[in-house]
Amino acid sequence: MIAELGLAALWLSAALAVLQMISGACGIGSENRFLTRIALFIGGGRKTTGRDLDQGVLDRFSIYARPAAVVQAFLCVLSFFLLLYAFAVTDLSIKLVATNSHSAKPFIYKLTGTWGNHEGSMLLWVAVLALSGGLLAFFERRLPEKTMNATLAMQGFVALGFYLFLILSSNPFERLPLVPVEGGGLNPLLQDIGLAVHPPTLYVGYVGLSVAFSLAMGALITREVNPNFAKVMRPWVLGAWVFLTFGITAGSYWAYYELGWGGWWFWDPVENASLMPWLAATALLHSVSVLAARDALRTWTIMLGVLAFSMSMLGTFLVRSGVLTSVHAFAVDPERGSFILALLGLYIGGALAIFAVRAGSISEGKRFTVASREGALVFNNVMLSAILAIVLLGTLYPLLTEAFDVRVSVGPPYFNPASAIFAIPMFIVMAIGPLLRWKADKPKRLQFELSLLAAIVIAAIALVAILGDYSILPVLGIALSIALAVAAFLPLRGRKIARVPTATWGMVMAHFGVAVALFGMASESAFTSERLAAVAPGDTVEVSDWTVTLESVDPVAGPNWTAIEARLAAARGDEEPTMLAPQARNFWSPPTPTSESALITRWDGQLYAVIGDSAGTDAAGNARWQLRVWWKPFVPFIWYGGLLIALGGVLSIWGRVAIDLKRRRATARGVIRREEKAALDDAEPEPAE
Amino acid sequence: MNRLFYIIPLALFLFFAGLAGYMLTQEKAQTIPSQMIEEPLPEFELEPAFSGLPGVSKSDFVGGEPRLLNIWASWCLPCIAEAPHLERLNREGVEIIGIAVRDRPEAVADFLNRYGNPYSRIGSDNISSLMIEIGASGVPETYVIDAAGNIRYQHIGDVRAETVPVLLEQLEMAR
Numbered sequence: 134m135i136a137e138l139g140l141a142a143l144w145l146s147a148a149l150a151v152l153q154m155i156s157g158a159c160g161i162g163s164e165n166r167f168l169t170r171i172a173l174f175i176g177g178g179r180k181t182t183g184r185d186l187d188q189g190v191l192d193r194f195s196i197y198a199r200p201a202a203v204v205q206a207f208l209c210v211l212s213f214f215l216l217l218y219a220f221a222v223t224d225l226s227i228k229l230v231a232t233n234s235h236s237a238k239p240f241i242y243k244l245t246g247t248w249g250n251h252e253g254s255m256l257l258w259v260a261v262l263a264l265s266g267g268l269l270a271f272f273e274r275r276l277p278e279k280t281m282n283a284t285l286a287m288q289g290f291v292a293l294g295f296y297l298f299l300i301l302s303s304n305p306f307e308r309l310p311l312v313p314v315e316g317g318g319l320n321p322l323l324q325d326i327g328l329a330v331h332p333p334t335l336y337v338g339y340v341g342l343s344v345a346f347s348l349a350m351g352a353l354i355t356r357e358v359n360p361n362f363a364k365v366m367r368p369w370v371l372g373a374w375v376f377l378t379f380g381i382t383a384g385s386y387w388a389y390y391e392l393g394w395g396g397w398w399f400w401d402p403v404e405n406a407s408l409m410p411w412l413a414a415t416a417l418l419h420s421v422s423v424l425a426a427r428d429a430l431r432t433w434t435i436m437l438g439v440l441a442f443s444m445s446m447l448g449t450f451l452v453r454s455g456v457l458t459s460v461h462a463f464a465v466d467p468e469r470g471s472f473i474l475a476l477l478g479l480y481i482g483g484a485l486a487i488f489a490v491r492a493g494s495i496s497e498g499k500r501f502t503v504a505s506r507e508g509a510l511v512f513n514n515v516m517l518s519a520i521l522a523i524v525l526l527g528t529l530y531p532l533l534t535e536a537f538d539v540r541v542s543v544g545p546p547y548f549n550p551a552s553a554i555f556a557i558p559m560f561i562v563m564a565i566g567p568l569l570r571w572k573a574d575k576p577k578r579l580q581f582e583l584s585l586l587a588a589i590v591i592a593a594i595a596l597v598a599i600l601g602d603y604s605i606l607p608v609l610g611i612a613l614s615i616a617l618a619v620a621a622f623l624p625l626r627g628r629k630i631a632r633v634p635t636a637t638w639g640m641v642m643a644h645f646g647v648a649v650a651l652f653g654m655a656s657e658s659a660f661t662s663e664r665l666a667a668v669a670p671g672d673t674v675e676v677s678d679w680t681v682t683l684e685s686v687d688p689v690a691g692p693n694w695t696a697i698e699a700r701l702a703a704a705r706g707d708e709e710p711t712m713l714a715p716q717a718r719n720f721w722s723p724p725t726p727t728s729e730s731a732l733i734t735r736w737d738g739q740l741y742a743v744i745g746d747s748a749g750t751d752a753a754g755n756a757r758w759q760l761r762v763w764w765k766p767f768v769p770f771i772w773y774g775g776l777l778i779a780l781g782g783v784l785s786i787w788g789r790v791a792i793d794l795k796r797r798r799a800t801a802r803g804v805i806r807r808e809e810k811a812a813l814d815d816a817e818p819e820p821a822e
Numbered sequence: 823m824n825r826l827f828y829i830i831p832l833a834l835f836l837f838f839a840g841l842a843g844y845m846l847t848q849e850k851a852q853t854i855p856s857q858m859i860e861e862p863l864p865e866f867e868l869e870p871a872f873s874g875l876p877g878v879s880k881s882d883f884v885g886g887e888p889r890l891l892n893i894w895a896s897w898c899l900p901c902i903a904e905a906p907h908l909e910r911l912n913r914e915g916v917e918i919i920g921i922a923v924r925d926r927p928e929a930v931a932d933f934l935n936r937y938g939n940p941y942s943r944i945g946s947d948n949i950s951s952l953m954i955e956i957g958a959s960g961v962p963e964t965y966v967i968d969a970a971g972n973i974r975y976q977h978i979g980d981v982r983a984e985t986v987p988v989l990l991e992q993l994e995m996a997r
Binding site: 485492532 | 828829831832835836838839841842843844845846848
């Protein structure tokens with residue numbers, strides 16, 4: 134019964150999406166009749182002639198758009214909770230539960246198993262999509278009615294495609310004709326709390342960008358690209374961006390400790406698929422702020438809105454279709470790949486076509502000079518877009534060459550220097566930009582700040598150069614990160630700290646986070662020391678000022694794996710040794726070797742140890758093992774930085790929403806006061822004898 | 823001019839969508855061919871894998887007819903499956919030179935006793951060095967080597983009944 138209810142709720146949601154799309158499209162005005170007709174055609178499958186569209190009737194019909202979105206959100210979220218319930222009670226008559234769950238699994242992993250598979254995760258995706266559409270429809274009252282209708286129509290159109298994808302090619306509620314006695318379990322590698330949290334976080338980010346996309350399309354269709362629209366769009370972009378930042382940071386740390394390769398970013402297609410929407414969203418975030426504050430960068434903001442959502446859909450396509458080979462093994466299905474590609478073509482192709490037709494008729498907005506805050510923001514927007522282009526090209530290049538039967542693999546030797554070319558100027562401008570005034574500024578005014586930053590960079594480069602022989606990029610990175618850390622706080626100079634708006638603190642925090650993360654990255658690549666040795670119990674390996682002694686190697690067994698576990702005593706200088714126990718594990722169902730690294734975290738870095746294969750015997754006949762030990766100075770700064778950036782985003786949302794609520798309350802109070810005054814005025818003239 | 827500028831994103835996207843659509847319909851190749859195809863064999867000299875047959879060096883491939891180089895191991899199950907097909911190739915008059923990877927002499931002898939011996943020589947590659955040098959990704963693999971000592975063709979995986987004519991044709995082409 135539960136499964137049938139869930140499926141029925143999904144079908145109803147799809148029907149409501151059709152209603153939302155048509156009724157929204159009916160209310161976008163007579164000048165957009167062509168688009169209304171397209172929506173009617175998609176929804177009803179019938180051609181309409183010019184005469185049978187009466188604007189009055191259309192307008193009356195358009196009132197259904199908001200309720201349709203709200204009810205749809207309720208039904209679709211309900212559908213997700215029904216699947217969650219089926220997983221919680223391990224209803225093995227549902228195919229998805231039977232293949233992905235097991236009655237003996239810990240309860241928390243039964244729940245997370247709901248989205249640990251293709252169908253369930255797509256249902257989570259549409260549930261979040263419907264929920265955000267519902268929230269938008271319910272709360273948003275600032276937009277002009279036509280723009281809102283166009284936005285809702287677009288949101289309904291996007292949702293419809295994903296409902297159809299879910300129902301037609303990945304039905305999560307499919308029943309089994311025969312109920313199995315026990316479920317097929319969840320991949321043991323996925324029984325990890327980090328992995329249970331990481332995908333939904335990224336999904337919320339991706340889906341938040343879909344709202345930004347619908348808003349951008351809505352504004353483009355009605356040509357209402359203005360600061361008011363930007364203020365409506367900003368919290369959605371900020372929210373999505375916070376989730377993406379957090380998801381990428383968490384994913385990077387997971388890869389770092391779980392894969393046991395000692396690296397924290399591999400430029401793998403699936404990692405790039407999450408990085409590209411983040412880059413686009415970062416650019417969009419800044420450009421939407423310029424639009425909100427200064428009414429400039431109109432078409433550019435719309436373009437980025439389309440681009441950001443394109444990148445999240447492209448990511449989904451690359452991950453799910455298997456056109457690219459990746460270390461992330463997803464259930465790959467070419468049929469689903471074609472479906473997503475069709476959706477991608479429909480939405481992104483359609484959006485870009487409307488953009489090509491319409492963008493020319495939207496004026497560029499207010500002008501500004503190069504040396505202004507807008508100028509700096511535009512410069513960095515271009516740099517971010519260039520990095521995005523580089524990552525996109527590197528990710529898709531193997532696809533391009535494979536079409537000509539050449540197999541290539543693009544890796545760090547391409548991505549690192551190519552993105553650094555644009556990242557370095559970006560960091561410099563990022564340090565100076567927030568100090569500039571809007572519209573036009575004189576660089577002379579900032580003499581003190583500029584010379585301070587230049588002095589820091591030169592001093593840092595000189596210091597690192599004296600300390601040792603390091604390659605150019607990490608040294609530059611360290612110097613820039615120190616300058617950037619100082620520069621992040623310079624906008625606060627000469628202001629009363631208590632009166633700085635929360636949103637400004639958000640910017641300071643996020644920019645400081647970038648400096649912290651950059652410092653971690655540069656330090657990791659400049660100062661890491663690594664030892665790979667074949668050691669027998671009793672032998673010692675030295676790395677930096679650490680001494681690591683292999684005490685023993687023993688076999689151990691877990692519930693679904695066996696492993697060899699090394700006992701290591703690691704001591705820094707003369708201090709007491711700390712025990713470490715890295716493992717080389719073999720899961721048996723499915724058979725997968727994994728490496729469980731062991732870490733010691735200090736404020737100034739991490740010791741990272743991995744035990745590898747047997748390495749024969751030494752001269753005395755003792756068994757030897759491959760032991761790999763790294764000392765990575767300041768490497769946790771990468772993830773602290775990521776968290777600071779996300780926190781900056783949260784502060785920024787908080788600040789904006791607080792101001793908005795205060796203003797609304799003030800308006801409401803004003804209304805009440807006026808009403809009270811009017812009531813008093815009415816009462817006054819009463820005759821008092 | 824302005825108008826054209828706004829069409830660029832659409833054009834780029836359509837190019838990508840076309841490419842992705844084309845690639846989705848293509849058969850996905852699961853193996854990566856060796857970069858050494860059409861290159862001469864590297865210089866090497868391997869000890870005999872067991873006392874019954876001589877070891878292998880590059881000079882054993884020079885002169886006469888094209889030969890097959892078969893990389894295998896007694897511990898490898900697909901190698902058992904391909905043994906009768908190698909026998910058949912050998913009966914057709916093809917010289918097969920074997921490389922036993924990470925193996926022990928007694929295990930090699932035992933394998934040949936059980937599953938037949940199509941080889942004229944077997945070298946022992948204890949640390950997979952030759953395997954890496956010729957770009958093999960695993961066992962078993964079979965290479966066609968022409969009389970000048972150049973690698974002409976690589977077959978990844980076990981030799982099956984349907985592979986035999988392919989290998990014979992490749993040997994003919996390598997003459």
